[in-house]
Amino acid sequence: MTTVAAAPPASAPRRGGRRRRVREAGLGYLLVLPAVAVFGVFVFYPFVENFRLALYETPPYPGLPSHYVGLHQFAQVLTSGAFFQSLLSTLVFVVMVVPTGLLLGLLLAVAARRRLRGMAAYRVIFSSTVVTSVAVAALVFGTLMDPVVGLLPWLGIDPRPPILDNPTWALPAVAVMAVWQFLGLSFVLMSAGLSSIPEDVLEAARVDGASDWTVFWRVTVPLLSPTLFFGVVVATIYAFQTFGQIDILIGPANAAYEHVNVLVYNVLTTLQVNRTPGEAAVLSIALFLLTLGFTSLQLRFLERRVHYGR
Amino acid sequence: MAQVHFRGATKRYGAVLAVDRLELAVADGELLVLLGPSGCGKTTVLRMVAGLEEVDEGTIVIGDDVVNDVAPKDRDLAMVFQSYALYPHLTVAKNIEFPLRQRRIEGEDRRRRVAEAAASLGLTELLGRKPAQLSGGQRQRVALARAIVRDPKAFLMDEPLSNLDAALRVQTRADIVALQQRLGTTTLYVTHDQVEAMTMGHRIAVLRDGVLQQVAPPQELYDRPANTFVARFLGSPGMNLVPASVTEPASVTEPAPGGVPAPGAAPVPVGPPGDRVDLALAGGRLALGGEAALLARKASSLVVGVRPEHLAIDPAGALGARVVIVELLGAEVQVVCALDDGTQVVVRQGADRPRPAAGELVRLAVDSGALHLFDAESGVRLAVGP
Numbered sequence: 001m002t003t004v005a006a007a008p009p010a011s012a013p014r015r016g017g018r019r020r021r022v023r024e025a026g027l028g029y030l031l032v033l034p035a036v037a038v039f040g041v042f043v044f045y046p047f048v049e050n051f052r053l054a055l056y057e058t059p060p061y062p063g064l065p066s067h068y069v070g071l072h073q074f075a076q077v078l079t080s081g082a083f084f085q086s087l088l089s090t091l092v093f094v095v096m097v098v099p100t101g102l103l104l105g106l107l108l109a110v111a112a113r114r115r116l117r118g119m120a121a122y123r124v125i126f127s128s129t130v131v132t133s134v135a136v137a138a139l140v141f142g143t144l145m146d147p148v149v150g151l152l153p154w155l156g157i158d159p160r161p162p163i164l165d166n167p168t169w170a171l172p173a174v175a176v177m178a179v180w181q182f183l184g185l186s187f188v189l190m191s192a193g194l195s196s197i198p199e200d201v202l203e204a205a206r207v208d209g210a211s212d213w214t215v216f217w218r219v220t221v222p223l224l225s226p227t228l229f230f231g232v233v234v235a236t237i238y239a240f241q242t243f244g245q246i247d248i249l250i251g252p253a254n255a256a257y258e259h260v261n262v263l264v265y266n267v268l269t270t271l272q273v274n275r276t277p278g279e280a281a282v283l284s285i286a287l288f289l290l291t292l293g294f295t296s297l298q299l300r301f302l303e304r305r306v307h308y309g310r
Numbered sequence: 311m312a313q314v315h316f317r318g319a320t321k322r323y324g325a326v327l328a329v330d331r332l333e334l335a336v337a338d339g340e341l342l343v344l345l346g347p348s349g350c351g352k353t354t355v356l357r358m359v360a361g362l363e364e365v366d367e368g369t370i371v372i373g374d375d376v377v378n379d380v381a382p383k384d385r386d387l388a389m390v391f392q393s394y395a396l397y398p399h400l401t402v403a404k405n406i407e408f409p410l411r412q413r414r415i416e417g418e419d420r421r422r423r424v425a426e427a428a429a430s431l432g433l434t435e436l437l438g439r440k441p442a443q444l445s446g447g448q449r450q451r452v453a454l455a456r457a458i459v460r461d462p463k464a465f466l467m468d469e470p471l472s473n474l475d476a477a478l479r480v481q482t483r484a485d486i487v488a489l490q491q492r493l494g495t496t497t498l499y500v501t502h503d504q505v506e507a508m509t510m511g512h513r514i515a516v517l518r519d520g521v522l523q524q525v526a527p528p529q530e531l532y533d534r535p536a537n538t539f540v541a542r543f544l545g546s547p548g549m550n551l552v553p554a555s556v557t558e559p560a561s562v563t564e565p566a567p568g569g570v571p572a573p574g575a576a577p578v579p580v581g582p583p584g585d586r587v588d589l590a591l592a593g594g595r596l597a598l599g600g601e602a603a604l605l606a607r608k609a610s611s612l613v614v615g616v617r618p619e620h621l622a623i624d625p626a627g628a629l630g631a632r633v634v635i636v637e638l639l640g641a642e643v644q645v646v647c648a649l650d651d652g653t654q655v656v657v658r659q660g661a662d663r664p665r666p667a668a669g670e671l672v673r674l675a676v677d678s679g680a681l682h683l684f685d686a687e688s689g690v691r692l693a694v695g696p
Binding site: 198200201203204205206207208209210211214219222223225307 | 360361362381382383384385386387388389391392393395396397398399408409412413456466
């Protein structure tokens with residue numbers, strides 16, 4: 001019958017199709033394998049291992065066995081006074097770095113848009129902090145803040161106690177450097193954001209009677225909001241993770257160290273000075289959750305105020 | 311409402327002269343169209359009025375004030391941009407009220423004006439929407455509403471119809487004309503579309519490479535173009551231009567150059583022999599009489615212009631030609647012909663007339679009363695007087 005006769009040719013291509021799909025899928029898995037392997041070894045495994053480590057108490061002397069304590073270690077670390085001090089330092093640091101870094105970046109970007117002779121050179125200079133290594137920048141700032149050869153003695157101000165050893169000024173000093181270092185990225189981000197704003201919309205506002213100030217606040221800033229939002233998220237994560245600056249400028253041997261012991265630095269000192277990997281693991285989980293929490297809060301509440309072009 | 315005067319207004323971009331010593335007066339309440347091909351400087355002229363481009367030399371006067379150094383916000387103008395330039399983060403209502411807000415017009419007055427402007431452009435239903443939620447035509451109307459919501463000294467419109475589809479463009483064109491008539495606001499309207507210019511402008515200013523070519527009412531521009539550029543730019547298609555030389559009148563029986571006998575060459579006008587000349591062009595001859603003959607005699611070499619509607623396919627025509635393409639446009643037909651010397655001309659005829667086929671050899675009759683004469687070198691129209 002016709003149906004019987006029609007069946008084989010109909011099923012043949014289907015079988016061929018399945019074989020092709022399997023082959024394609026196989027090739028796909030093969031191609032992502034290197035990436036999965038690299039991420040697995042350097043990201044996923046340490047990530048999971050960190051959670052496991054947080055459940056074990058490790059004695060500070062090498063060679064002694066660690067033993068399982070479960071969530072008890074979390075409670076112990078996260079309710080300690082040292083943790084609150086560290087958390088507070090972190091939040092203060094974020095509050096100092098994020099708005100300043102973004103506003104200065106925006107200011108520079110607005111200034112760099114003026115069509116002036118030599119502006120291209122300034123743009124390169126403004127964005128150069130992105131490619132400056134933390135170590136080099138920290139040495140420069142360390143010298144600038146040095147109590148003997150630094151900027152303040154040169155200006156005739158006697159910095160006693162030295163800024164970087166001063167419990168009040170050590171953290172702001174690190175923040176200044178962190179802002180400086182973030183400025184390059186902030187400038188590049190804001191410049192890109194500004195150049196995506198259609199020129200004629202700004203011109204329309206000027207013809208409609210708006211002053212430069214009004215154009216900036218009523219048109220430029222709202223149209224820049226996606227960039228500003230992205231900048232806030234990136235800057236917050238950057239501030240949460242500032243480590244090298246603190247390590248090189250202050251270091252764990254400094255008297256003011258306790259006041260700059262932000263979470264990410266606390267993880268290191270707990271590991272290397274206190275030699276308690278379990279506690280360090282708990283702290284790094286706390287930092288992870290804090291960053292995650294902040295970012296999702298920003299996504300949830302800040303993004304509502306963001307205007308995306310279309 | 312105000313007059314707008316350009317007095318030697320000049321704009322340079324580096325070595326490029328974008329607008330060259332523009333002298334132009336736009337009357338109070340007039341709709342003046344700035345027409346020209348892209349890159350001719352017409353948008354620059356508009357932007358100079360708006361204050362978005364600095365005037366390098368000369369002055370621009372709005373009303374009684376020289377505005378060269380007046381900031382855009384203080385010029386009291388309203389501009390409609392080609393891209394509409396709506397504020398994408400604001401609703402239609404907020405877009406329309408933006409200029410009022412800047413001028414501290416508050417409360418009930420502002421609400422009433424926004425409502426009126428929106429109503430007159432059919433936007434009342436859309437007041438709560440953002441520009442991204444509107445169609446092209448709707449955005450265009452919001453841009454217009456934002457311009458008319460207050461009573462500026464002048465409207466500046468930069469190709470406001472170029473992003474609309476053909477049908478909508480015709481409709482909006484009529485709407486803008488009606489709106490301008492109702493408000494009586496001085497309007498500068500920039501376009502590269504000569505149909506738009508012809509249908510909308512009280513007067514048209516034709517620009518080319520930053521130089522003003524001619525300012526005249528549409529019909530005069532069409533009937534008496536000042537030079538070959540204007541002649542070709544206006545009309546669709548533009549005027550046919552054929553180089554010609556002046557010779558003494560030939561007898562009717564004399565064969566035309568090229569050995570082809572001219573069956574009934576163009577009729578020789580009656581008058582004294584000195585008043586008549588022949589034009590030798592594209593392997594044919596045209597007889598001229600009267601004023602045109604006097605003009606032709608003064609020029610060494612000239613270009614003859616004739617509108618497509620003043621050419622006809624006629625076995626008794628003076629010029630030989632080969633049909634290249636026949637384009638049917640519904641009510642009319644455009645026949646593109648190559649004259650004997652290769653010059654292409656367009657003949658416009660009614661669709662009811664017999665249609666030649668491509669490749670066919672035809673003869674073209676010229677309405678000698680509708681000839682335009684231009685100087686071959688300068689391209690300037692030959693005119694009576696000094």
